[in-house]
Amino acid sequence: MNIAPLTANELLAALALPSSALVQQRIPKKMLAENGAATSADRKLVQDGIDELAWHAALKPSNVGIPAYEDELRSYLEVTVLVARLRTEVVATDQHRSPQAPAAVSTNVRRVAELIHRAVPYPTVLLLEHGHQLVASVVHVRWAQREAGKTVLDGDSISVPIKPGPECRAFLEAMALGRQPRFHLKALYQGWFDTLSAWQAVEQTGQFRTSESPARAAERRAALRACTELDVRIATARNAAAKEKQIARQVAVNLEIKALLAERQRVAQDL
The missing domain is CATH 1.10.287 (Helix Hairpins)
Incomplete structure (x- = not known):
């Protein structure tokens, strides 16, 4: 029996964000190309690969009741939630995937995710839809050392397919805003980061267990x-x-x- 693929809208619903945090605006690809794509190849990938980029929500202390976080390296004044719908031609098959490796996310999809994260000055929960695959991507950001007011990616990113299956319901429940740490916005974002890490391990362990x-x-x-x-x-x-x-x-x-x-x-x- 074929199981319907999970959609971005289903994962957005699982986040259970307050209506006051919703933005629901389209982001022009030109803006993304100017801010996140430094090379002609990257600009072409943005223009040809992204069908639509939408700003779904902006989580701030005023609408989620979670304090901002600031130190000498980082400023987490808000957490954004974006949705990118990609054209199928952006998908590339990973020819070198090991049988034991987690479900593959194509090189081009990973690159699109990185470009979007680089273009947004806030930590971002990014959902990418292409064909029948849904990918969730997160990575921390920090201030750039040599460019005032600019942010750079901080540490490893996670870009992981979200597929329906026996453990998916538990994962979706664990992604709800109310299940995340509320000490400050950096802790909130780390909570989603850790939940996606737990999901990433499911393909190898067969079980979803939060940390x-x-x-x-x-x-x-x-x-x-x-x-x-x-x-x-x-x-x-x-x-x-x-x-x-x-x-x-x-x-x-x-x-x-x-x-x-x-x-x-x-x-x-x-x-």
């Missing part, structure tokens, strides 16, 4: 990064083994693969 603490969430993110790196090394070693002609070298490479698989299994226990 019990910030420390546990950090352990999971580290394990996800390590698994991704090990997947690349395993795929590279398997390609080398398939091409190797010398028996002795084949044995050595296969032993390396066995060791990498064992290491990956160990790391995956932290997911």
Whole structure:
């Protein structure tokens, strides 16, 4: 039986944002190209790849009752929620995905997400719809060191497919605004970041479990990064083994693969 794909509107509804935070305005692609795309290739990707970019909501202390956050590196005065509807021609198949890797997000979709995050001076919950795939993307921002008033991406990003399945209901419930930390807007955004990390682990664990603490969430993110790196090394070693002609070298490479698989299994226990 075919299961209908999850839509951006369904995930937006799950966030349960107050009506006072809704903006619901279109963002001109020209503005995005000018602020986030530095090269001609990126500008072309914005123009040809994005069908529509919408500003869904702006979460501020005045409409969600959560204080702003500021320090010497960051200023979280609001959290934005954007929706990008992409043209199908932007999708590229990842030819090097390992069977153990999480569901692939194409290189072009990841690049579009990065360009949008770079163009917006606030931490952004970004939903990207293309074809039958929905991708959620988050990344922290901080002040640029050499350009006053400019922000840059801070740390790793998450761009993960949101697919229907047995664990999806629990995930959607966990994404609700009322389930996130309320200490300040940075903590709120980190809550969504950690929830998406937990969802990212579902494909490998089969279970959706939110993190019990910030420390546990950090352990999971580290394990996800390590698994991704090990997947690349395993795929590279398997390609080398398939091409190797010398028996002795084949044995050595296969032993390396066995060791990498064992290491990956160990790391995956932290997911």
